[in-house]
Amino acid sequence: MIEKVELEKARRLIEKRGCAPGAEKVALPEAHGRVLAEDIAAPVDCPPFNRSPLDGYALQAGDTAGASPSAPARLEVIDTVYAGGYSHKKVTGGIAVRLMTGSPIPEGADCVIRQEDTRLEEGRVVIEKELFPWENYCFRGENLRKGDTVLKKDSVLQAAAIGVLAGVGVAAVPVYKKPAAAVLSTGDELIEPGVLPAPGQIYGSNLYTIACRLKECGINVLSTGILRDDRAAIGGAVAEAAGRADFIITTGGVSAGEKDLMAAVMKELGAEIVFRGVKIRPGSAVLFSVLGGKPVISLSGNPLASAVTFELLLPPFLQKITGNRSLERRTMQAVLQNDFDKKSPVRRALRGKFWRDREGRAVVEIIDHMQSSGNLTVALKSNCYIDVEKGSTGLKRGEMVRIIV
Amino acid sequence: MIEKVELEKARRLIEKRGCAPGAEKVALPEAHGRVLAEDIAAPVDCPPFNRSPLDGYALQAGDTAGASPSAPARLEVIDTVYAGGYSHKKVTGGIAVRLMTGSPIPEGADCVIRQEDTRLEEGRVVIEKELFPWENYCFRGENLRKGDTVLKKDSVLQAAAIGVLAGVGVAAVPVYKKPAAAVLSTGDELIEPGVLPAPGQIYGSNLYTIACRLKECGINVLSTGILRDDRAAIGGAVAEAAGRADFIITTGGVSAGEKDLMAAVMKELGAEIVFRGVKIRPGSAVLFSVLGGKPVISLSGNPLASAVTFELLLPPFLQKITGNRSLERRTMQAVLQNDFDKKSPVRRALRGKFWRDREGRAVVEIIDHMQSSGNLTVALKSNCYIDVEKGSTGLKRGEMVRIIV
Numbered sequence: 001m002i003e004k005v006e007l008e009k010a011r012r013l014i015e016k017r018g019c020a021p022g023a024e025k026v027a028l029p030e031a032h033g034r035v036l037a038e039d040i041a042a043p044v045d046c047p048p049f050n051r052s053p054l055d056g057y058a059l060q061a062g063d064t065a066g067a068s069p070s071a072p073a074r075l076e077v078i079d080t081v082y083a084g085g086y087s088h089k090k091v092t093g094g095i096a097v098r099l100m101t102g103s104p105i106p107e108g109a110d111c112v113i114r115q116e117d118t119r120l121e122e123g124r125v126v127i128e129k130e131l132f133p134w135e136n137y138c139f140r141g142e143n144l145r146k147g148d149t150v151l152k153k154d155s156v157l158q159a160a161a162i163g164v165l166a167g168v169g170v171a172a173v174p175v176y177k178k179p180a181a182a183v184l185s186t187g188d189e190l191i192e193p194g195v196l197p198a199p200g201q202i203y204g205s206n207l208y209t210i211a212c213r214l215k216e217c218g219i220n221v222l223s224t225g226i227l228r229d230d231r232a233a234i235g236g237a238v239a240e241a242a243g244r245a246d247f248i249i250t251t252g253g254v255s256a257g258e259k260d261l262m263a264a265v266m267k268e269l270g271a272e273i274v275f276r277g278v279k280i281r282p283g284s285a286v287l288f289s290v291l292g293g294k295p296v297i298s299l300s301g302n303p304l305a306s307a308v309t310f311e312l313l314l315p316p317f318l319q320k321i322t323g324n325r326s327l328e329r330r331t332m333q334a335v336l337q338n339d340f341d342k343k344s345p346v347r348r349a350l351r352g353k354f355w356r357d358r359e360g361r362a363v364v365e366i367i368d369h370m371q372s373s374g375n376l377t378v379a380l381k382s383n384c385y386i387d388v389e390k391g392s393t394g395l396k397r398g399e400m401v402r403i404i405v
Numbered sequence: 406m407i408e409k410v411e412l413e414k415a416r417r418l419i420e421k422r423g424c425a426p427g428a429e430k431v432a433l434p435e436a437h438g439r440v441l442a443e444d445i446a447a448p449v450d451c452p453p454f455n456r457s458p459l460d461g462y463a464l465q466a467g468d469t470a471g472a473s474p475s476a477p478a479r480l481e482v483i484d485t486v487y488a489g490g491y492s493h494k495k496v497t498g499g500i501a502v503r504l505m506t507g508s509p510i511p512e513g514a515d516c517v518i519r520q521e522d523t524r525l526e527e528g529r530v531v532i533e534k535e536l537f538p539w540e541n542y543c544f545r546g547e548n549l550r551k552g553d554t555v556l557k558k559d560s561v562l563q564a565a566a567i568g569v570l571a572g573v574g575v576a577a578v579p580v581y582k583k584p585a586a587a588v589l590s591t592g593d594e595l596i597e598p599g600v601l602p603a604p605g606q607i608y609g610s611n612l613y614t615i616a617c618r619l620k621e622c623g624i625n626v627l628s629t630g631i632l633r634d635d636r637a638a639i640g641g642a643v644a645e646a647a648g649r650a651d652f653i654i655t656t657g658g659v660s661a662g663e664k665d666l667m668a669a670v671m672k673e674l675g676a677e678i679v680f681r682g683v684k685i686r687p688g689s690a691v692l693f694s695v696l697g698g699k700p701v702i703s704l705s706g707n708p709l710a711s712a713v714t715f716e717l718l719l720p721p722f723l724q725k726i727t728g729n730r731s732l733e734r735r736t737m738q739a740v741l742q743n744d745f746d747k748k749s750p751v752r753r754a755l756r757g758k759f760w761r762d763r764e765g766r767a768v769v770e771i772i773d774h775m776q777s778s779g780n781l782t783v784a785l786k787s788n789c790y791i792d793v794e795k796g797s798t799g800l801k802r803g804e805m806v807r808i809i810v
Contacts, residue, residue: 084594086604163614171599189489194576199491209568360765
């Protein structure tokens with residue numbers, strides 16, 4: 001076991017113990033929001049036939065050579081193609097076929113004239129301009145050839161991607177299986193929302209925040225539960241969860257005042273303790289263990305601390321187990337908008353609000369000056385963390401700081 | 406009926422016919438991703454009692470007056486408060502109570518000293534420094550008072566918001582009801598993905614794209630279906646859908662070459678035709694009608710055109726019927742990265758890719774130079790539309806353009 005690891009090392013140690021997800025084939029509508037497990041090749045050419053981009057007439061461009069308002073070309077219209085149909089007839093000199101937008105262009109024709117640029121006279125189409133070969137002509141496979149990659153492995157299937165897959169005729173796709181998680185909160189002080197707290201009792205909100213965040217990351221949350229500060233009860237619940245879930249997140253029982261309850265439980269269960277403690281505040285109280293191959297990430301019982309740790313520690317792990325590369329947090333430089341005069345012997349993550357100023361520069365304001373760990377609503381105003389290096393003597397307005405969005 | 410309306414007017418005409426959503430109360434876990442229908446007040450003070458922010462001892466600051474390493478204060482520890490409990494005892498001069506982080510501070514105490522700053526000697530806590538009154542003391546209700554607004558009406562309930570509500574003891578919340586939609590695609594040429602197309606047939610992808618986009622906007626999609634180009638069949642399906650859904654989106658049958666099939670059907674059904682045609686390309690072929698109070702938005706059958714119209718026309722309407730204000734598209738100025746030399750007598754929406762350059766400036770590249778309406782994969786590379794005014798003689802690299810993100 002390692003005591004007090006750097007944030008970056010903690011991230012790697014947790015990520016290492018995550019398993020890449022397996023794949024399953026699901027029907028297209030169910031694939032919405034999922035992550036592609038393989039490259040998808042077009043099953044047919046797209047378009048699947050030579051196609052007219054507009055309403056008009058298919059013909060041979062040569063028939064319009066020299067055509068003008070004073071000397072128009074006149075072609076016999078031998079067929080009309082309606083939506084979903086096609087013409088068996090071959091277009092030769094002096095002949096045209098009426099087409100709708102998207103219709104297959106008949107054999108022999110090498111261009112299409114727009115309906116608005118023509119008129120019909122006694123069954124003949126009158127054309128007063130010259131056309132070039134292949135004008136208004138979409139070639140079979142010009143967008144995609146059969147076998148071309150439509151979407152790459154690891155793409156997140158939002159609406160546009162689902163539409164593209166449907167458009168090339170794909171009815172089902174391989175996506176990564178959703179990992180399953182169990183979330184447990186420990187604490188004799190915890191009660192469920194909806195009842196009045198007795199003195200000393202508080203609402204167990206971590207279960208809710210963490211379960212929702214996991215769902216937002218594409219993870220199935222199998223179960224959530226509040227547990228008393230009882231080794232046997234916690235040990236039983238963790239062992240049971242490890243049998244069903246791919247990983248477990250617990251909150252509470254990791255700070256010094258709580259007698260390292262989780263560490264004791266995990267040792268009793270024979271789990272491998274990978275590390276204890278991360279060099280960042282808030283959220284330094286973290287225990288990472290592995291029980292029967294299943295990662296068990298034990299976070300602080302303090303809601304703000306557990307939220308910080310979740311966002312700073314888990315993205316690489318969550319990315320690995322879901323295959324969703326967009327879960328990683330973006331880091332960037334931003335101009336600080338206010339002072340922070342607290343000295344920080346340890347590295348700190350301050351909640352901030354990030355936006356773009358009129359010139360497009362990234363700017364950030366510290367919104368938890370008080371660092372009041374009980375102030376839940378701070379989380380709602382914040383959209384980033386400011387990474388304050390250890391040994392910092394404070395931050396000044398105008399300084400460039402590193403933020404994690 | 407109005408022919409050929411401006412985009413902005415079309416947006417307003419559709420929005421006007423949307424109904425603000427009703428509310429329903431749902432349990433907190435089910436409220437995830439939903440939109441709050443009322444302000445939520447804290448049901449209790451937060452914290453609900455005077456609370457210790459750290460592990461240590463509650464005492465009267467006066468007892469530490471003059472305390473130093475050479476002349477420490479020694480206080481009798483008369484009680485210990487464990488998680489979830491509290492002390493009935495009153496703290497008076499010379500007395501201390503041992504507390505855990507988050508414990509209620511007993512009556513009479515006016516400060517808390519951190520455990521690490523003390524030592525225990527023969528049942529007495531030894532303190533070598535002075536404390537101020539209210540040092541390390543969190544007051545009942547200091548974060549939120551009972552009745553204070555925790556979250557405002559119209560907030561989208563992401564994980565952090567669900568956690569905050571749980572943390573103040575809210576077990577169920579009023580959220581807007583999800584509107585119900587039906588999506589219908591018409592076209593004799595349309596087939597379902599998964600089968601091989603005969604000549605002239607194409608895959609009906611609009612249903613998939615639109616149903617997924619509606620779900621992403623928080624709308625229940627009751628049904629989707631492909632219909633033949635048959636007035637009676639379309640009329641029957643639209644009338645049936647209008648009886649069940651709050652609104653209907655159809656695709657196909659709105660362009661001139663398709664003989665205004667949808668307009669004919671809507672007239673036969675006795676619907677009010679509000680407008681036909683929008684002054685923008687692609688996506689100009691739009692029919693908006695209202696049948697028995699239910700908006701029926703009929704978009705082009707062309708996948709790119711219907712996608713553009715959806716994104717440019719519907720956000721205000723979708724925002725109104727869901728209560729989700731974040732659905733509105735953001736518009737901004739960006740520096741164009743390439744030329745566009747096509748003259749535009751009508752207003753155009755070009756697909757673009759927007760990003761920030763090194764200085765943070767918004768820049769945008771046109772990615773559908775060809776404007777090939779069949780090229781579905783363009784949709785995947787695009788993250789914005791470039792709004793090209795009517796009468797434009799083309800755009801130049803370096804020009805500022807208006808983009809819709």
